[in-house]
Amino acid sequence: MNNFAKVILFSLIVILAFVLFANVYIPHIQPSPPPAEETIDVGAMTMDKFIALGDKVFNGKGTCTLCHNAVVKRAPLLEDIAAKAMDRIKDPRYKGKATNAAEYIEESEREPSAYVVAGYGVTGTNDTVSPMPVTTSGAIGLSDVEVKAVVAYLQNLAGAEVTVEIPRGVPAEKKEAQAQPAPAKNVEEAVNKYGCGACHKIAKIAGAVGEIGPNLSRIGSKKTEAYLRRAVINPNADIAEGFLPGMMPQDFKDKLTAGELELIVGHLLKSR
C-alpha cells in the first residue's frame, strides 16, 4: 500500500472511531422538541387545573427546576416559599412592593432582584443582584396567566391557602390565535390532524402504523357504527382486551367537528 492510501485509510479510521464513539458509547438522548406556542383558555379553568398548569410551567417551559432543585442548589428551594414570603417582605434588604405571599412570588418572577436570598446573589454584588432571569421576557417568556399559575402552584406546594386569582378575560390576540383550524376535507387529513396513526394501525392511511392502541385495520368487520362513534368520543366506555383505560385522549369530543367524526367512523366501518 502506498503512503497516500495509508494516510487516507488512517484518517478515515480516526473519523470512523470518533463517529462510532459518539453513536455507540454516548447515550442516545433525544433533546426536547421546541416548546409549542400554546394559547391558554382560562375561561372555564378550575383552581385545580390552574395549579396543574402552574406545575407544568414550573417543571417545563419556566425552566425553574434547572436551578431550584435539591441536587445542584444553584438557587434556593421553593417548597416553602409561600410560608417564608412574609418574613422576607419584612427583611430590611427587601426592595419590592409586595404585601402578601402571592404578590411576593409574582414579584420574584418579574423582578428577581427585589429580594435575593443570602448566598445566592451574583458574585461581587453582596446579594443585591439576582442571577435569575426575568421570567416574562427572553427565552422563557411566560405570559401573565402562566406567571400567576406558578404562584398558585407554589402556594399549593407549600400547603398554604391559594390566594392568587385566576385571571379572566383573554386578550383579543389570543382569542384570535385560538380560532379553530380548518376542518379536515378527507379521512386521511382527519386522521393526520388528530394523530390517530401514532397509536393505531388504520387501513389505507399512509403512516398510520402505530402499535400502542388496538389495530383498527379490520375493525369494521367486528364493531358497529355506534360502538366506533362511542369509542372516539368516549374512549373509556369500552376498553379492548389487553389495553388500559385512560391511554387515549379524552377530549376528541370537544375537538372533532361533526363532519370529521363521520369521516373517521365511516372509514373505520369500511375497514374489513
Add this chain to the structure above:
Amino acid sequence: MTMPSVYGFLKKKAVLACILTAVFCAAAAAGVSITLPAGSTASGVAYAAEQSGGHSPAAVEAKGTDGATQPSFQPPPKLKASDYPQIRGINGRVLVWVAAQLHLWFAAFVLAVPIFVFVIEALGMITKDKRYDKMAYEFIKVSLSAYSVTAILGGLLLLSLVVFYPDFIKYLASIFNSTMLAYAFIFFLESASLYIYYYGWHAMDRGFLKWVHLTIGLILNAVGTTLMFMANAWVSFTMSPHGVDAAGVFEGNVWHAMHNHLWNPINLHRFVANIAYGGSIVGAYAAYKFLTSKTDEERAHYDWMGYTANFLAVVALLPLPFAGYWLVAEIYAYSQQMGITLMGGSFAWLFITQAVIIGALFLSANYYLWCGMERSHGAHRYTGYIKYIAAVILLCFLVWFTPHTLILTPAELKALGGQYHPFLGPLGIMPAKNTAVNIMLIFTFLSFLLYRRANLVAVVSWARQGSAVQAAIMTAAILNIIVLGTYYGYYTNTVYKVASSVPQVASTLLVLVSCMVIDVFMFKGAREVGPLKWGKMPERSQYALFLLAVSFTWLMGLMGFIRSGIRQHWHVYTVMRDNSPDAFTPTIGYAAKVVSVAAVIFMAMVIFIFWLSSLSSKKQEGH
C-alpha cells in the same frame, strides 16, 4: 510563474473577488433595499412593509421631531413553517450547516497561516537563516490555494442562507448591512495584500524591500483578523443579541450589535484556535511530504517543517482551554439558562466526546515530541521520564473522560445504588475536570521542556539551581491546583466551585511563563551534545501529526455544532424564534455523522488543493 501568467492569475482572482463582493452587497441590500429615503410618506412605509410580507424587521427611516433622520426597526418577524422555502430532496439546515463548517475550516486555516508565516519570516530576518524564509514561503503557498476555496465556500454559505432562511438573513442584514458592505471592501484589501505578499516574496527579498514585504504581511494579518472579528459579530449577535428591547425591537446602533456580550470571548477563542488548527494542517502537509520524500535533504526539510508546525499548534493549544473556559463563563454570565443548556442538558454528553478528542490531541502532540527526541544525541538522559509523563497524561485524560450522570437500566441503577458511581461519580464534575486539564497542560509543557533540552547542556553556573526552581514551581502549582480543585470543588457551594478555576488557571500560566523564562536564560549559549539529526524520525511519528489534524478538524466541527445548537429553537436567541420544520435540536450521534461527512469532504478538498500546489511547484522546478 512568468509576469503575464501572474497578471492573468491576479485578474482571475479579482473577478472572483468581484463576484463575492457582489453577493455580499446583495445580502446587505436585503436590508438596505427597503430602507426608505428620509421624508418618505406613510404610504411609502406601508409599501415597504408590504414588500417584505408585512412582517419585515427591516430598517425603516423615520423623521424625528427635530428633523433629524433616525433609523427605527420593526420587531423581528414571527415566522411560520411556511415562511421557510423547501426544495425537494435538499435539507436546507444540513446544507447551511455543511457549507458553514467547510467555510470555517478553510477560513481558520487561511487566517492562521499568515500569522505564523509573518512570525517565521521575521525570525528569518533576525537570524539570517534562509531556511526560515523558505519554509515561510512554502506555508503561504499552501494557504494561497485554499484562499479562493474559502471565498467560494463563504459565497455558498451566504447563498444557502438566503435561499433557505430568507427572513432570518434579512433581519440580520437590516442590522448589520453597513458592516456587510465594509466586509466586502475589506475582503478586497485582504485579497490584494495576500497576492502582493505572495507574488512579491522573491522580488522583495532583501534590504529595505524585505521590511516593506514584512509590513505587507502585518497588514495582511490585521485585515484578515478584522474580517474574522466582523463575521464573529454577526454570529455572536445571534447568541447574545445586544441593543434590542424586551419586544425584540432593535434600538441600538451597529456598534451595539457588534459589541455584544459574547463577541470578544468568541474573537479570542477563534483567534487562538485558528493558530492551533492552521499549525495542525500544515503539520499534516509536512508529514505527508516527509513520508513521500525521496532524498535525505527533503526529509530533513519536511521534518523541520512538521516540527515547527506542531510546535505552533501546541503553543496555541496550551492556552485554548482557558479561552474556552472564559467563553463558557461569559455564556453563563449572559444567560444562566443558556449555560445550563450547554453544560447540564443533553449537550453535556458532547463534552465527554470532546474530552476523548482533546485527549487524542494531547497524546498525539506529546507522542510526536517524544519521538522527536530521537533526533538528539543527548535525549537518553530524559527518555526514562517519558513513561511517567505518559501515565499522568493518561490518568488526567481518564478523569476528564469520566461522565457525571450515568444512563442506566433500572437493574443497573439498583446494583449501583444510585445514578452516580460511588467512587468515580465525584470525578464527573467540573472541579475534577479542571484539575485534570491543568495538570495535563503542565505535563505537556514538561514534555516540551525535556524535548527542548534533549540536545543541550547548560553552561551557566546556576543550571542545577535553575532546574530545582523549575521543579519546585511545577510541584507547588500542581499541589495548589489539586488543593483548590478538591477543597473548593467538593466542600463549598457552586459559586466557589466556579471561582476556584481562576487561580487554577493562574497556577498553570505561572508555570508556563516562569519555567520558560528560566529555561531560556539557563540554556542561553548552551553547548550542543551533537548536531540535530533532522529527518531521522520514525514513520509512525508522522501519523501523530495526521491524528492531530484530523482530530482538530473533527473537534472544530463538533464545537461548531454546540455553539450554534445552544441557541436551541432561536435564530437570534430570545428575539427571533426558529419555527422551521428543522428547529429541533438534533442528537449528538446525528451531529457526529454530519460533521464526519463534512470532514471527509474537507479532507478531499484539502488533498486536491495540496495536489494543485505540488503541480505549481513542479512547474516552477521545470522552469
